[in-house]
Amino acid sequence: MVAVAGHIGSHADPVTSRFDDVFRTNYAPLYGLTYRLLGDRGETEDTLQEVFIKLAREAVIDRPDHEVSAWLRRACLNAGYNRLRSRLRAEQHVEEAGRLAFAERTGDEVGPLFGVLRREQQAAVRRALQALPERQRACLLLRHAGYSYAEIAATLEVALGSVGVLLARGEQTFRDTYQAQEGTS
Amino acid sequence: MTCPDDGTLRAWMDDEPSGGRPGGGPYADTAILDEHLAGCDSCQERTARLHRTAGLAAPALALLAPLRLPTATEVEAARVRLVEPQLTDPQRSGATVARTATDTSRRRSVRLRWSTRPLAGAAALVLGVAVLASPAGRSAAADFLAQFRSEQLAVVAIDDQDVAALEELRQLGTVSGDQAAFEAEPVSSPRAAARQAGFAVVTPDLALLPPGVRRTPRVQVSRPSEVRFTFDRDRAQRWYQSRGEQPVLPDRFDGSSLVISVPSAVTLEYPAADGTPGLIVGQARTVQAVAEGGVTLEEMRAFLLDLPGLSESTRSQLESIGDWRSTLPLPVPADEIAWESTTIDGGEAFLLSDGSGLLNAAVWQRDGFIYGVGGQADIEVVRDVAASLR
Numbered sequence: 001m002v003a004v005a006g007h008i009g010s011h012a013d014p015v016t017s018r019f020d021d022v023f024r025t026n027y028a029p030l031y032g033l034t035y036r037l038l039g040d041r042g043e044t045e046d047t048l049q050e051v052f053i054k055l056a057r058e059a060v061i062d063r064p065d066h067e068v069s070a071w072l073r074r075a076c077l078n079a080g081y082n083r084l085r086s087r088l089r090a091e092q093h094v095e096e097a098g099r100l101a102f103a104e105r106t107g108d109e110v111g112p113l114f115g116v117l118r119r120e121q122q123a124a125v126r127r128a129l130q131a132l133p134e135r136q137r138a139c140l141l142l143r144h145a146g147y148s149y150a151e152i153a154a155t156l157e158v159a160l161g162s163v164g165v166l167l168a169r170g171e172q173t174f175r176d177t178y179q180a181q182e183g184t185s
Numbered sequence: 186m187t188c189p190d191d192g193t194l195r196a197w198m199d200d201e202p203s204g205g206r207p208g209g210g211p212y213a214d215t216a217i218l219d220e221h222l223a224g225c226d227s228c229q230e231r232t233a234r235l236h237r238t239a240g241l242a243a244p245a246l247a248l249l250a251p252l253r254l255p256t257a258t259e260v261e262a263a264r265v266r267l268v269e270p271q272l273t274d275p276q277r278s279g280a281t282v283a284r285t286a287t288d289t290s291r292r293r294s295v296r297l298r299w300s301t302r303p304l305a306g307a308a309a310l311v312l313g314v315a316v317l318a319s320p321a322g323r324s325a326a327a328d329f330l331a332q333f334r335s336e337q338l339a340v341v342a343i344d345d346q347d348v349a350a351l352e353e354l355r356q357l358g359t360v361s362g363d364q365a366a367f368e369a370e371p372v373s374s375p376r377a378a379a380r381q382a383g384f385a386v387v388t389p390d391l392a393l394l395p396p397g398v399r400r401t402p403r404v405q406v407s408r409p410s411e412v413r414f415t416f417d418r419d420r421a422q423r424w425y426q427s428r429g430e431q432p433v434l435p436d437r438f439d440g441s442s443l444v445i446s447v448p449s450a451v452t453l454e455y456p457a458a459d460g461t462p463g464l465i466v467g468q469a470r471t472v473q474a475v476a477e478g479g480v481t482l483e484e485m486r487a488f489l490l491d492l493p494g495l496s497e498s499t500r501s502q503l504e505s506i507g508d509w510r511s512t513l514p515l516p517v518p519a520d521e522i523a524w525e526s527t528t529i530d531g532g533e534a535f536l537l538s539d540g541s542g543l544l545n546a547a548v549w550q551r552d553g554f555i556y557g558v559g560g561q562a563d564i565e566v567v568r569d570v571a572a573s574l575r
Contacts, residue, residue: 024260121543144243168191168238
């Protein structure tokens with residue numbers, strides 16, 4: 001049992017309406033970002049729950065909106081990376097047991113044909129992304145989820161001028177790795 | 186003047202500030218950068234290279250995007266899930282709350298719902314075929330054994346609510362069948378597949394395949410099989426009781442079955458250079474179904490159309506299928522897949538497209554076969570390949 005002190009639940013309290021506002025404004029965009037990392041609906045929902053529970057305990061909730069949003073994005077990316085690492089360990093375990101088919105999980109079954117195609121293509125993109133340093137990977141995901149350079153800089157806690165460099169290097173590494181996969185299956 | 190670095194050029198491409206990056210120097214001013222670029226061949230080349238690299242990454246990363254974002258209603262439901270355990274427990278103060286096993290199991294049940302979607306797909310097939318029977322103009326004698334044979338397809342748009350309703354349907358009976366038959370078996374060639382499946386296998390005009398796709402297909406065959414859904418009164422009763430609801434399954438449904446003949450199918454998969462399926466061509470015999478036991482197909486249909494939970498839109502789409510004896514409904518998640526009807530080789534067909542626009546497919550039925558073509562190809566390519574099958 002984990003005790004959570006904070007802003008959740010005291011609905012007469014102004015801080016709770018602050019929490020609710022933050023939740024409603026940020027949930028959908030954070031879902032878009034976290035799903036890109038995890039590719040699984042259930043895991044994305046779980047991650048967002050963890051992050052918002054954590055937010056309720058943090059003083060950052062009283063900071064201006066853009067700072068709270070940047071904190072949330074950073075927390076989602078970190079929690080997502082942690083999940084990816086433990087999933088990787090679990091998959092290695094499953095693979096050893098000879099049940100590889102169960103390792104590839106996805107939350108969105110959109111018919112057998114689309115399901116198979118999307119899963120395989122997404123897996124290829126994710127393999128290429130794994131080769132990137134975490135900051136470059138985060139930079140690519142954030143940019144392609146539609147965030148501005150200023151929002152990316154705030155999320156990654158880097159100077160605004162570093163975003164272009166991270167992005168250019170990330171894309172170059174991604175391209176090299178992605179193309180190196182060709183001919184292998 | 187020294188040239189701007191890659192980061193400054195990359196920011197310029199996105200029309201974003203480079204933030205006075207050290208080394209970016211005067212180029213934080215876009216006008217100065219524009220002027221420099223106009224006169225510097227080397228920087229123009231680097232910009233072109235950065236464009237190419239970004240151009241490759243963009244569509245690949247677009248594949249990772251969810252097909253849709255949560256709606257306002259879903260966000261609200263997620264917020265309530267988070268807040269509710271605290272609001273409903275008077276023992277807890279607003280300042281300190283505890284997350285308990287209840288909350289964990291709540292989240293687990295949400296996960297379970299999604300991972301059971303393939304099963305829901307099987308239930309959709311059961312419902313889909315069952316509702317084909319319509320009461321109009323049927324003689325009482327024919328009701329003992331109503332038959333269905335698919336001759337054409339109709340797209341029925343479904344939503345999450347329908348998927349949930351169909352999952353509930355599974356609680357009213359048991360599904361049995363030879364599950365192993367669904368496992369496709371690899372064979373060496375279309376000819377070998379034809380021998381095994383017992384029908385002539387069509388192949389596409391290879392010149393029409395998308396660029397970069399290998400010309401030698403991986404060929405798979407699945408055996409024909411039978412899926413049987415048998416209504417079970419006791420099981421249904423227990424389920425209604427667990428939910429505190431009044432039973433709605435009539436007693437005489439107990440033991441009646443819907444038997445669906447799933448046909449033998451052949452798939453030709455033309456792999457992309459990276460080993461993923463580039464384009465898939467599928468061919469199957471028609472689907473057939475019969476009702477067994479004391480209940481007719483139209484009684485099953487009437488009952489299933491009355492399932493609480495089934496959305497009004499789906500209900501009316503299913504009811505409006507005129508030629509119920511021979512029309513196979515194709516359940517399509519409306520918020521995830523776009524579709525339109527078209528003609529392929531003179532017959533009616535459906536074009537399906539996923540949210541990213543990168544995956545497209547065509548399905549149609551003709552001369553006793555159901556055909557499908559789909560993959561990472563433009564919709565025009567899919568249509569041309571589909572029309573070229575011989």
